[in-house]
Every structure is written in C-alpha cells, then in structure tokens.
Amino acid sequence: MQTTTADLSDIDLRDRDVFEQGVPHEWFARLRRDAPVFEHPIDQGPRIWILSRYADITAVSADWQRNSSAEANGSIRGLDEVDEERWQAEVAARAATSVDEDVTAGVMIMMDPPAHSKYRRLVSKAFTPRMVTLLEPAIRRITAGLIDQAIAEGEVDFVPKVAEPVPLMAITEMLGAPEEDRPQLFTWANRLIGSEDPEFSIDPRDHENAVTSFHQYAAAMAEDRRANPRDDMATALIEAEIDGQKMSTDAFCRFFRLLTSAGAESTRYTTASGVQALIENPDQFQALRDDPTLVPNAVEEILRWATPVMYFRRAVTEDYELHGKQIRAGDKVVLWYASANRDEEVFDDPNTFNIYRTPNKHIAFGSGGPHFCLGSGLARLQLNIMFEELAARVERIEPLGDPVRLRSNFMNGIKHLPVRLHPA
Numbered sequence: 001m002q003t004t005t006a007d008l009s010d011i012d013l014r015d016r017d018v019f020e021q022g023v024p025h026e027w028f029a030r031l032r033r034d035a036p037v038f039e040h041p042i043d044q045g046p047r048i049w050i051l052s053r054y055a056d057i058t059a060v061s062a063d064w065q066r067n068s069s070a071e072a073n074g075s076i077r078g079l080d081e082v083d084e085e086r087w088q089a090e091v092a093a094r095a096a097t098s099v100d101e102d103v104t105a106g107v108m109i110m111m112d113p114p115a116h117s118k119y120r121r122l123v124s125k126a127f128t129p130r131m132v133t134l135l136e137p138a139i140r141r142i143t144a145g146l147i148d149q150a151i152a153e154g155e156v157d158f159v160p161k162v163a164e165p166v167p168l169m170a171i172t173e174m175l176g177a178p179e180e181d182r183p184q185l186f187t188w189a190n191r192l193i194g195s196e197d198p199e200f201s202i203d204p205r206d207h208e209n210a211v212t213s214f215h216q217y218a219a220a221m222a223e224d225r226r227a228n229p230r231d232d233m234a235t236a237l238i239e240a241e242i243d244g245q246k247m248s249t250d251a252f253c254r255f256f257r258l259l260t261s262a263g264a265e266s267t268r269y270t271t272a273s274g275v276q277a278l279i280e281n282p283d284q285f286q287a288l289r290d291d292p293t294l295v296p297n298a299v300e301e302i303l304r305w306a307t308p309v310m311y312f313r314r315a316v317t318e319d320y321e322l323h324g325k326q327i328r329a330g331d332k333v334v335l336w337y338a339s340a341n342r343d344e345e346v347f348d349d350p351n352t353f354n355i356y357r358t359p360n361k362h363i364a365f366g367s368g369g370p371h372f373c374l375g376s377g378l379a380r381l382q383l384n385i386m387f388e389e390l391a392a393r394v395e396r397i398e399p400l401g402d403p404v405r406l407r408s409n410f411m412n413g414i415k416h417l418p419v420r421l422h423p424a
C-alpha cells in the first residue's frame with residue numbers, strides 16, 4: 001500500500017537496488033505532495049530537478065523551447081552518469097553536419113524543433129496508420145503461434161518465450177525484412193539494445209560488431225528499395241521527401257536502429273507487466289475472457305500501471321521558476337512519467353489496477369510534446385493482439401515462481417516470469 005511517510009533525505013532515484021525490488025511509488029507520492037520540484041542529490045555535473053506531478057511534466061514537455069532534448073548532455077536519460085566523452089563525440093558529429101543541410105543527420109529523440117519537426121514529418125510519411133494496420137494479420141499469426149507453443153510446452157518463462165519475439169517481429173515485418181534474415185537480425189538487435197542489467201550486459205566488441213552488421217544490412221536494404229521499390233515501410237522511408245530532401249542511406253540506418261531500440265524493450269516489458277497484473281487480479285483476466293471488447297481499455301490501464309519508460313530528461317536553456325524553485329539554464333529536468341501516471345490529482349485510486357478505468361489519460365507514451373511516441377500505434381496494436389489472443393486461448397495463467405525484475409531505474413520491466421498457460 002502506498003504511504004507518503006518516506007523521508008525526502010532517503011530518496012535516491014539512482015539506487016538500482018531499490019528499483020530491482022519495485023518502482024518506489026511511495027517516494028513519488030511524497031515528492032508529488034511535498035517536493036514537486038526536487039533537487040536530486042548528485043556527485044558531479046549539473047543540477048538535476050525531479051518533476052513528479054502530472055501537470056508539471058505535461059507543461060515542461062510541451063515547453064521544448066526552454067527544456068531541450070537536443071542539449072540533454074550525453075543522453076536524454078541517466079540521472080547519474082554524465083557521459084562527457086560520448087557527449088563530446090556527439091556534439092562533434094553534429095557540428096560536422098549542419099542540420100540545415102541535412103535534417104536527417106541527427107537521432108530524432110535528441111533533436112528540437114524546427115529540425116525535429118522536419119524530420120518527424122519525413123518519417124511520418126512512412127510511419128502511417130495504414131502501414132501499421134497492414135501488420136495486423138502477421139502480428140496476430142505470430143502472437144497466437146507463440147502462445148500456442150507456450151501452452152504446449154507447459155512450464156515456460158513468458159518473457160523470452162512470448163513477450164520478447166513479438167516486437168522484433170513487428171519491426172522487421174514492417175520494414176519488410178525477409179523471414180530468413182530475421183534470426184540474424186534478432187541476434188544483432190539484442191546486442192544493440194543491451195541493458196544496464198548485468199544479466200543482459202553485452203561485450204563491447206559484440207555491441208560494436210552488431211552495430212556495424214546492422215548498419216550494413218540496413219544500407220543494403222536501402223539500396224535494394226531504391227532499385228526495387230515495394231509496398232513496405234523501408235521503401236516509403238527511402239522515397240519520402242520534405243522540402244526536396246530525402247533520407248540518406250546513413251540516416252535510414254540510424255532510424256532503423258532507433259526503431260529497434262525504442263520499440264523492442266518497451267513493448268516487451270509492457271506485455272510482461274500486463275500479464276503479471278492479470279495474474280495478481282485473476283477476476284480481471286476472467287472479465288477479459290468473458291468480454292474481449294474490454295481489451296483496449298485494459299491495454300491503456302496496463303500502460304498506465306506499468307509505465308515501462310519511466311522518465312526522460314531535458315536540459316534547461318533559459319532560467320525559470322517552478323513552485324518557488326529557481327531553475328537555471330544548464331540544469332536538467334527529469335520528467336517521471338511513472339509518477340505522473342499515479343498522480344492522485346488526475347487518477348482516482350491510482351494504485352489500484354483497474355481495467356475498467358475511464359477516463360485514463362496516462363502519459364506512458366509521453367505527453368503532448370513534440371516527441372510523443374512515434375510507435376504508439378504499433379505498440380497498441382501489438383498489445384491489443386497479445387491480450388486478445390491470451391484471453392481467447394488461455395483459461396488461466398498459473399504463476400510458477402516469483403517474477404524477476406529488471407535492474408534498471410529507466411525501464412520498468414519484468415525479465416523472467418515463469419508460468420503455465422492452461423488452454424481454454
């Protein structure tokens with residue numbers, strides 16, 4: 001149960017030991033109530049402000065002029081490690097390519113308008129609702145197959161067996177990678193994603209090799225689509241044009257990589273958290289079985305409840321005041337979506353998982369700012385299919401052990417979930 005008795009001086013959002021046990025929602029409740037703009041202790045680097053209230057996070061996210069994604073110093077994530085070396089390399093790379101000349105030179109999540117808006121318009125020409133809808137039959141076939149296989153196996157670890165393959169399949173399917181290339185692509189993709197969790201740590205050489213191989217593969221794909229256009233997203237991306245400018249092969253490779261890293265883990269962990277929530281609330285799983293039209297509402301609640309991407313960070317470009325705190329240019333603000341989605345000012349009984357919840361204006365995909373998740377439609381499609389197929393095929397999800405959580409303060413995830421799926 002949530003309490004608001006946590007001591008402010010105990011709060012350390014860098015502490016992975018804490019997150020490994022669970023998202024410290026009692027800390028966030030205390031912050032929302034008493035310290036909505038909280039100066040986080042740090043060892044070095046610029047001042048870090050933790051924002052925990054829904055209204056503030058939404059406002060700061062929209063105010064990109066004063067809260068920049070491009071100047072986030074090393075990464076838009078990371079509370080503790082300011083990776084100066086990587087940041088300097090990034091700045092040098094950007095300086096080498098004027099954004100005016102090549103709007104596709106950056107990685108969109110680390111760009112600000114107007115360059116970001118231009119880039120986003122370009123990729124949105126390919127990343128259309130139609131492109132996403134076209135994937136439905138393939139995603140359904142893959143998902144149903146994985147669930148049936150898990151049922152047949154009996155005792156399974158749901159995360160690697162069922163939750164993990166679907167998002168990677170969906171991305172490779174969308175881009176139009178041939179079926180026979182996918183096992184290799186998955187191996188590279190998993191090496192690219194890596195994780196701060198030691199269980200998934202990747203040898204730096206394997207990571208580098210995967211980056212190179214992945215880029216070579218994407219480059220060949222881009223060349224192929226230029227020569228032989230098809231009805232797939234890779235072709236749409238290569239052909240899309242904004243102000244007379246098209247995506248270079250290099251930019252295509254970078255975008256391919258961003259999609260893989262942004263789309264794979266987040267969707268996997270949402271599925272895993274959703275299954276765990278339904279194990280803990282068997283009556284709600286039964287309700288989905290009785291009335292599958294509840295699935296879309298349940299998916300929104302799973303997104304709110306899990307908030308798999310817990311925060312993003314912005315860099316302040318201009319002094320301003322918020323709740324009496326003086327925020328200065330050069331400081332960082334951290335937008336804790338995980339806290340906003342439990343804000344009692346916005347959600348009734350926020351610590352209760354309730355698939356009937358309405359309204360549910362969660363911000364698991366970000367709020368209305370320029371970076372609102374590009375893949376939200378694809379993620380929702382995958383999640384809806386997953387929970388529809390589970391409700392149709394499985395009578396009961398029997399837990400066979402405790403879930404094992406990811407060791408991360410950025411991704412809220414369950415990495416192992418031993419279960420037995422009893423067939424319907």
Ligand code: HEM
Nearest residue numbers: 108109262263266267270309365366371372373374375379
């Ligand atoms: C449940 C799964 C997902 C969650 C929770 C999630 C969450 C997020 C969040 C919080 C942001 C940043 C929003 C902001 O700062 O305002 C974001 C951005 C983004 N996401 Fe997702 N995401 C998910 C799935 C996906 C998928 C499947 C894809 C693509 C295949 C994807 C691609 C992107 C991209 C490209 C951006 C950057 C957009 C930009 O900078 O304009 N995401 N996502």
